[in-house]
Amino acid sequence: MTTVLVSFSTTFGTTEKIARAIAEGAGMVEDTSVSLRPAADTTAEDCLGADALIFGSPVHMGSVDWQMKKLIDTVCAWQWGPNQLVGKVGAVFASSSGIGNAGSGAELTMLALMAHFAEQGMILVPLPKNTPGYLTNGLHWGPTAITGEEEGRPVGVPDDQLLVARHHGMNVARVAAAVAGKRLLNP
Amino acid sequence: MTTVLVSFSTTFGTTEKIARAIAEGAGMVEDTSVSLRPAADTTAEDCLGADALIFGSPVHMGSVDWQMKKLIDTVCAWQWGPNQLVGKVGAVFASSSGIGNAGSGAELTMLALMAHFAEQGMILVPLPKNTPGYLTNGLHWGPTAITGEEEGRPVGVPDDQLLVARHHGMNVARVAAAVAGKRLLNP
Amino acid sequence: MTTVLVSFSTTFGTTEKIARAIAEGAGMVEDTSVSLRPAADTTAEDCLGADALIFGSPVHMGSVDWQMKKLIDTVCAWQWGPNQLVGKVGAVFASSSGIGNAGSGAELTMLALMAHFAEQGMILVPLPKNTPGYLTNGLHWGPTAITGEEEGRPVGVPDDQLLVARHHGMNVARVAAAVAGKRLLNP
Amino acid sequence: MTTVLVSFSTTFGTTEKIARAIAEGAGMVEDTSVSLRPAADTTAEDCLGADALIFGSPVHMGSVDWQMKKLIDTVCAWQWGPNQLVGKVGAVFASSSGIGNAGSGAELTMLALMAHFAEQGMILVPLPKNTPGYLTNGLHWGPTAITGEEEGRPVGVPDDQLLVARHHGMNVARVAAAVAGKRLLNP
Numbered sequence: 001m002t003t004v005l006v007s008f009s010t011t012f013g014t015t016e017k018i019a020r021a022i023a024e025g026a027g028m029v030e031d032t033s034v035s036l037r038p039a040a041d042t043t044a045e046d047c048l049g050a051d052a053l054i055f056g057s058p059v060h061m062g063s064v065d066w067q068m069k070k071l072i073d074t075v076c077a078w079q080w081g082p083n084q085l086v087g088k089v090g091a092v093f094a095s096s097s098g099i100g101n102a103g104s105g106a107e108l109t110m111l112a113l114m115a116h117f118a119e120q121g122m123i124l125v126p127l128p129k130n131t132p133g134y135l136t137n138g139l140h141w142g143p144t145a146i147t148g149e150e151e152g153r154p155v156g157v158p159d160d161q162l163l164v165a166r167h168h169g170m171n172v173a174r175v176a177a178a179v180a181g182k183r184l185l186n187p
Numbered sequence: 188m189t190t191v192l193v194s195f196s197t198t199f200g201t202t203e204k205i206a207r208a209i210a211e212g213a214g215m216v217e218d219t220s221v222s223l224r225p226a227a228d229t230t231a232e233d234c235l236g237a238d239a240l241i242f243g244s245p246v247h248m249g250s251v252d253w254q255m256k257k258l259i260d261t262v263c264a265w266q267w268g269p270n271q272l273v274g275k276v277g278a279v280f281a282s283s284s285g286i287g288n289a290g291s292g293a294e295l296t297m298l299a300l301m302a303h304f305a306e307q308g309m310i311l312v313p314l315p316k317n318t319p320g321y322l323t324n325g326l327h328w329g330p331t332a333i334t335g336e337e338e339g340r341p342v343g344v345p346d347d348q349l350l351v352a353r354h355h356g357m358n359v360a361r362v363a364a365a366v367a368g369k370r371l372l373n374p
Numbered sequence: 375m376t377t378v379l380v381s382f383s384t385t386f387g388t389t390e391k392i393a394r395a396i397a398e399g400a401g402m403v404e405d406t407s408v409s410l411r412p413a414a415d416t417t418a419e420d421c422l423g424a425d426a427l428i429f430g431s432p433v434h435m436g437s438v439d440w441q442m443k444k445l446i447d448t449v450c451a452w453q454w455g456p457n458q459l460v461g462k463v464g465a466v467f468a469s470s471s472g473i474g475n476a477g478s479g480a481e482l483t484m485l486a487l488m489a490h491f492a493e494q495g496m497i498l499v500p501l502p503k504n505t506p507g508y509l510t511n512g513l514h515w516g517p518t519a520i521t522g523e524e525e526g527r528p529v530g531v532p533d534d535q536l537l538v539a540r541h542h543g544m545n546v547a548r549v550a551a552a553v554a555g556k557r558l559l560n561p
Numbered sequence: 562m563t564t565v566l567v568s569f570s571t572t573f574g575t576t577e578k579i580a581r582a583i584a585e586g587a588g589m590v591e592d593t594s595v596s597l598r599p600a601a602d603t604t605a606e607d608c609l610g611a612d613a614l615i616f617g618s619p620v621h622m623g624s625v626d627w628q629m630k631k632l633i634d635t636v637c638a639w640q641w642g643p644n645q646l647v648g649k650v651g652a653v654f655a656s657s658s659g660i661g662n663a664g665s666g667a668e669l670t671m672l673a674l675m676a677h678f679a680e681q682g683m684i685l686v687p688l689p690k691n692t693p694g695y696l697t698n699g700l701h702w703g704p705t706a707i708t709g710e711e712e713g714r715p716v717g718v719p720d721d722q723l724l725v726a727r728h729h730g731m732n733v734a735r736v737a738a739a740v741a742g743k744r745l746l747n748p
Binding site: 060061062063064065066067069070072073074076077080105108111112115116118119120 | 434435436437438439440441443444446447448450451454479482485486489490492493494
């Protein structure tokens with residue numbers, strides 16, 4: 001059994017919808033158990049017990065949301081010292097406004113999430129261009145939902161955003177199954 | 188007289204069109220002289236003689252185009268040792284495909300260009316959200332043109348892309364006029 | 375009178391010491407008034423009233439500390455909508471462990487802080503290489519103090535860390551004096 | 562048989578020494594075949610034939626060396642369109658001067674290399690903190706050699722730099738063996 005944890009913070013609910021689709025996708029892979037947690041309710045045990053961690057955040061002022069960062073700094077950081085997450089699998093996602101039409105800071109936001117997983121010594125799964133739904137909803141680092149159009153008015157979550165999210169979850173679950181328990185990165 | 192250098196590399200001509208609009212905007216500011224140069228033809232003298240440098244690149248594989256980087260590594264790098272560009276003004280722009288609908292790597296591309304200007308000790312001018320044309324053509328780091336839609340087919344350069352580019356040029360020229368020759372960053 | 379706000383979060387006190395040295399440097403520039411605030415006590419009025427904002431953070435898990443990000447997301451973000459900080463001056467600093475001997479994530483940490491200032495449309499002041507004290511205590515984005523050596527044991531704050539910090543404060547205050555009130559980036 | 566390609570550009574030879582140590586480490590993993598190539602001599606066939614790609618670059622002006630970027634833009638980019646590298650394994654390394662004592666831009670340099678691999682849809686292997694030699698020679702993104710001290714004078718390549726490099730090669734080869742040929746990221 002492979003276990004996947006999906007953790008998110010959300011402002012108006014879009015990031016949560018993407019998180020649910022990712023969790024749903026991961027759960028479609030055989031022998032996979034999935035947990036879905038808001039960042040504020042994610043525990044050290046959730047992280048320790050998972051073979052793969054998928055963290056997502058809205059883009060706020062060009063970087064990761066403080067509530068997701070609080071999870072990382074106050075819960076996950078304690079697992080860094082004793083190298084407890086080394087060799088697990090990590091992946092990320094983000095949601096941003098459509099203002100500017102160029103990601104609005106989704107790239108640095110996902111890189112902040114990736115940096116945490118790299119610090120933990122985890123194997124990172126990006127988002128291949130041939131993933132269904134990518135062409136309108138992604139960066140190479142992970143799926144990026146758009147929460148509003150260029151004037152900032154809210155938009156719904158279209159089907160292809162959920163599609164790419166589900167496939168991201170499937171990708172991560174498959175990689176986790178291939179590497180879990182093998183201690184590939186331990187000296 | 189304030190002098191502004193706009194340098195660019197281009198693949199299909201979009202980055203050049205944006206570069207021309209930036210140069211045009213800079214030239215609209217009183218007492219400003221502007222040079223427009225392809226990266227391959229930009230010289231050390233061009234850089235030394237300018238009060239502001241504005242560099243732009245297409246996004247290639249998630250980062251700056253090699254031809255623009257060659258200019259930086261083989262021409263500009265020699266001005267870093269003797270601190271010759273310290274206190275000048277720098278700004279950036281990029282053009283990317285529309286694939287993914289989230290910038291396609293425009294952010295790291297512009298940050299690579301910004302990193303060079305920061306290494307040179309230059310004052311950096313980003314792109315404020317209230318700049319005309321920003322809402323459909325920008326990141327906070329600079330204007331970002333879209334060269335193709337999500338399937339990769341070429342798109343033209345719409346008027347508001349040229350509008351935001353012209354205003355970026357004006358912004359940079361005005362900042363350069365305010366700080367040129369004042370040696371604000373020299374100990 | 376130019377006004378400078380220095381805001382910081384701190385874990386063991388090193389970031390605060392650097393913040394104090396930056397504030398001290400800014401205050402050495404003629405006609406400059408300086409405020410020094412922990413992130414948790416920084417108010418909207420502090421930001422609105424300043425000509426220059428200098429924000430610093432320890433590096434935590436490869437990115438900005440959540441408490442500094444909370445200031446940005448819950449206080450500063452409200453000034454982004456109405457473009458209230460456009461044209462002000464911004465600069466950053468960080469402190470990191472010495473683990474790895476290559477910055478330990480100070481670069482993405484400072485870029486997250488820079489991203490916020492870019493979102494606000496602020497003029498950015500990096501750290502020129504010829505700044506006194508740079509050679510052992512800086513990145514081009516800003517001063518970087520080392521809080522511990524490679525095994526993580528705490529180190530003190532050596533004189534040249536304070537020296538580069540003071541000069542960073544002076545640089546920012548001088549740039550702020552040159553551009554304050556000129557509305558260079560407003561259309 | 563797992564195949565690993567190590568490609569590098571080098572200025573004074575340090576990056577090449579690290580590349581050799583990485584290749585040596587990869588070759589120490591059972592059933593692994595390793596190629597070592599300067600960037601200028603790396604071919605499309607080298608990339609297509611490898612299960613893992615490890616690219617390294619000196620830090621030049623805060624970002625990746627133009628010669629390594631030329632390889633990426635003119636050779637590897639052609640494999641992006643047809644998704645030929647999706648699901649392979651990627652890892653990076655860098656060498657920088659010791660100026661500033663905080664990486665001198667090694668982080669954005671390695672992120673530019675990572676961005677390419679993410680664009681290609683490759684599984685990314687960072688550098689865990691418990692890797693032997695990490696404490697004086699690494700960032701979480703990969704090994705970082707120091708080519709000169711803070712005044713820029715050249716330093717040799719100490720044993721622990723070679724040690725961390727060898728282990729990075731071993732890590733990557735083991736991950737490649739676990740995922741090669743499984744098409745985990747293809748829809």
